[in-house]
Amino acid sequence: MEFSLSGNALKTLARSITCLARIGNELVVEASPSQLTFHSLNSSRSTYLSISFKPDFFDVYTISNPQVKCSLLLKAVCSVLRTPVTSIDHLSVLLPDQYASKIQWTLDCYNGIRKAYWITCNIEPDIQHLSLDRRKLPSSFVVRPRDLTRLLANFQSTLQEITIIATEPLSSPADVENEIGGKAVELRSYLDPTKAENDSSLHTQLWIDPTEEFMLYTHNRDPVDVTFAVKELKAFLSFCEGCEVDIHFYFDKAGEPILMAPKFGLDDGSTSNFDATLVLATMLASQLQDGNPVEAAADAMHGQPVHETSQAEDRSRGNVSEPPPSDHTRIWSDLSGKFDIFKCNLMSSIRTNVIL
Incomplete structure (x- = not known):
């Protein structure tokens, strides 16, 4: 396998x-004549990212076998790209044969300097293949990276989990009476019901009119919510912002994975020579409760259940170090047949309301 690239393609690869x-921590490389794909899975198996490139993305792309697979330490690959991309004329990557123990990365710089790196690789990597079909996830929206960055700026920088609540626009007459009409999406910092009374962290809620903030919004059913990690969301947000593409979110309900992908245009026929898929596990317990969420959390702390919960949900509140043994926690088993996704860590906070 051999490929080389330069210019904007090199910048996109570096962002990837x-x-x-x-x-x-590990970069899994899977190459075929039709595309080159990079995979990474986090240690808790709650986040999966796949970025694929078509042959025309590269200046040169050749592969002598039907399929080549290997894995590298991402720390080693990042060390190759410490050289500023703006000073690199082109990057070449060479795997001499499918059984080679090292893969060569060569940087040809504008100042005439050539830098060569040999990175040890595993030729029998454990590759996870995603079988989640984004078209089967019933709710979705498209947002510009700069708009999402502006919305997230209302939350504390230390926020670990965020909840998205989706409803039908103007679905309730009470919304109009409360001057929240049309604001069908809510972003809410996650509130740990077991620590609500004793924690002084800021809890923020934003009500959003999708016609003003989103380029596309699809939700034609009962309200649903998904709670997921912010760190990985911001990583993917930076990637899409650097590539100047919008972000398409696909989701179902609490406990089911949320999927994010670049949106290369509102026309579904729009294509690009690269694509990406980020899948995040979501928290099992739904955050949809009647009344004040802080009061509801306080009731839950004193043994007054707001709504009927399963034993699995009770265990998820009581012990965050182990995922509750529920069907909804075995998301990755459903996707790849092998691994369990560990649920997001819990975060506590108190409440401040913001309406956009």
Whole structure:
């Protein structure tokens, strides 16, 4: 396998490596005549990122076998790209044969300097293949990276989990009476019901009108919510912002994975010579509760259940170090047949409301 690239393609590759390094420690490379794919899975198996490139993405792309697979430490790959991309004329990557123990990365710089790196690789990597079909996830929206960055700026920088609540626009007359009409999406910092009374962290809620903030919004059913990690969201946000593409979110309900992908245009026929898929585990317990969420959390702390919960949900609140043994926690088993996704860590906070 051999490929080389330069210019904007090299910048995109560098952004891809940076994003993958913020997800996991290992880079799995899978090459075929039709595409080159990078995979990474985090240590808790709650986040999966795949970035694929078509042959025309590269200046040169050749592969002598039907398929080549290997894995590298992302730390080693990042060390290759410490050289500023703006000073690199082109990058070449060579795997001499499918059984080679090292893969060569060569940088030809504008100042005439050539830098060569040999990175040890595993020729029998454990590759996870995603079988989740984004078209089967019933709710979705498209947002510009700069708009999402502006929305997230309302939350504390230390926020670990965020909840998205989706409803039908103007689905309730009470919304109009409360002057929240049309604001069908809510972003909410996650509130740990077991620590609500004793924690002084800021809890923020944003009500959003999708016609103003989103380029596309699809939700034609009962309200649903998904709670997931912010760190990986920001990593993918930086990647899409650098590539100047919008982000398409696909989701179902609490406990089911949320999927994010670049949107290369509102026309579904729009294509690009690269693509990416980020899949995040979501928290099992739904955050949809009647009344004040802080009061509801306080009731839950004193043994007054707001709504009926399963034993698995009770265990998820009581012990965050182990995932509750529920069907909804075995998301990765459903996707790849092998691994369990560990649920997001819990975060506590108190409440401040913001309406956009």
